[in-house]
Amino acid sequence: MTTPRDVPTRRVRLEAVGNQIPPLIALIVLWMLLWGEFSWLNLLVGIMVGIVVTVAFYLVPVQLSGRVHPLHTVVFFVRLILDIVRASIDVSWLAVKPRLVTSNAILEIRLRTRSDLILTWTAVATSIVPGSIVVDIDRESSILYLHVLNMNSAGDIESFRRRVLDTERRIVRGFGSREDVERMRGVRPANRRAARSNGKGQS
Amino acid sequence: MSALLHDVLTAILVLVGAAMCLAAGIGLIRFPDVLSRLHAATKPQIFGLMAVTADVAINNFSVGTVTLVVAIVVFQALTAPMAAHLVGRAAYETEHLRPDLLIVDELKGRRDEGRTSATD
Numbered sequence A: 001m002t003t004p005r006d007v008p009t010r011r012v013r014l015e016a017v018g019n020q021i022p023p024l025i026a027l028i029v030l031w032m033l034l035w036g037e038f039s040w041l042n043l044l045v046g047i048m049v050g051i052v053v054t055v056a057f058y059l060v061p062v063q064l065s066g067r068v069h070p071l072h073t074v075v076f077f078v079r080l081i082l083d084i085v086r087a088s089i090d091v092s093w094l095a096v097k098p099r100l101v102t103s104n105a106i107l108e109i110r111l112r113t114r115s116d117l118i119l120t121w122t123a124v125a126t127s128i129v130p131g132s133i134v135v136d137i138d139r140e141s142s143i144l145y146l147h148v149l150n151m152n153s154a155g156d157i158e159s160f161r162r163r164v165l166d167t168e169r170r171i172v173r174g175f176g177s178r179e180d181v182e183r184m185r186g187v188r189p190a191n192r193r194a195a196r197s198n199g200k201g202q203s
Numbered sequence B: 001m002s003a004l005l006h007d008v009l010t011a012i013l014v015l016v017g018a019a020m021c022l023a024a025g026i027g028l029i030r031f032p033d034v035l036s037r038l039h040a041a042t043k044p045q046i047f048g049l050m051a052v053t054a055d056v057a058i059n060n061f062s063v064g065t066v067t068l069v070v071a072i073v074v075f076q077a078l079t080a081p082m083a084a085h086l087v088g089r090a091a092y093e094t095e096h097l098r099p100d101l102l103i104v105d106e107l108k109g110r111r112d113e114g115r116t117s118a119t120d
Helices: A004-036 A042-054 A070-096 A118-127 A154-177 A178-187 A190-202 B002-030 B034-042 B044-059 B063-093 B105-120
Strands: A104-110 A130-138 A142-150 B103-107
Touching: A004 A042, A004 A190, A042 A190, A070 A118, A070 B002, A070 B044, A104 A118, A104 A130, A104 A154, A118 A130, A118 A154, A130 B034, A130 B063, A142 A154, A142 B034, A154 A178, A154 B063, A190 B063, B002 B034, B002 B044, B002 B063, B034 B063, B044 B063, B103 B105
Parallel strands: A104 B103
Antiparallel strands: A104 A142, A130 A142
16 A cells, blocks of 8 residues: 555655665774674674664764765875875974974865865864864854964965865865865856955954 | 885884874973864874874784774874864863964954844
C-alpha cells in the first residue's frame, strides 16, 4: 500500500541517511588507521562503532558539494603544509628573537563562499597555520574574525587578507561546489577590492 | 652511506621537533597577553609533531606506523585550532586582552553594535 505521499518522505529519509554515509566512512577509516592494519574483523567492528557514534552523537548533516578535483585538492594540502612550516619558523623566531615587539590585529575577513563546509575548512586551514586564530565567525555572512600575530603595517594586513582569500580559493577549487567556483572566478580581481572596502565600511 | 643519510635525517627531524617545542615554551612565557600566548602554545608544535612523527615513521617503516602517524597528525591538526578558538573567544568575550597591543580591532565595532541593538 503506497500512497503518493509516501514517496517524498521516503526520499527525504533516504537523503538524510545518505548524508550520514561520508562521515560514517571517515569514522571507519579512522578506526582502521588507529589499529594500523586491515582485517575483516576490524572492518566489522569499525562499522559497528561508526554506526553507534553516528547515532549517539548526531550531527547536523553537512551539505557536501558533490565535487572533488583531485589535483587541486593535492595542491591545497601541499600548500597548507608549506604554509605551516614557514609560519612555524616565523612564530618561533618571533618568540626567541632578542627584542620582543608585539603588534597584533583582529581582522574581519569576508569570505565569498556561502557554504558551511568551505567556511569551516577555511577557518580550520587558516587557524592551523601559526600566527592566526579564529576568534569569531559570522555564519550568515561568511565572515571570519581572526587574531593575527605580528602585523606591523597596513601592507601586512592587506597581504594577510589576500592570503586567507587565496586559501579559500584553493579549497573551493579542490572540493567546493560549482556555484562557488563560478563565484570565485567572477569576483576576481575587481570585486575583491569592492569586497574589501565593503568590509571596511562595515566596521 | 645510506645509514649515514638515515642518521642525519633522524637527527635533523628530532632536532627540529625539539626546537619547535622549545620555541613554543619560550613564547608562552614571553608573549604578553592571552591571545598571543595562544599562538605560541598551540601552533609551533604542529610542525614539531609532524617532524617527530615523521621520524618515527622513517625509523619503523611499516603500514601500521604510517597510518598511526597520519591519524595522530590529522587529529592534532583538527583539535588544536578548536581549542585555540574556544580559549581565544572566551578571552575576547571576557575582555582578557590588551587593546594597546592591537593595531586594528575590527571585531570591536561589531560587538558594540550588537550590544546596543540588544539593549534597545
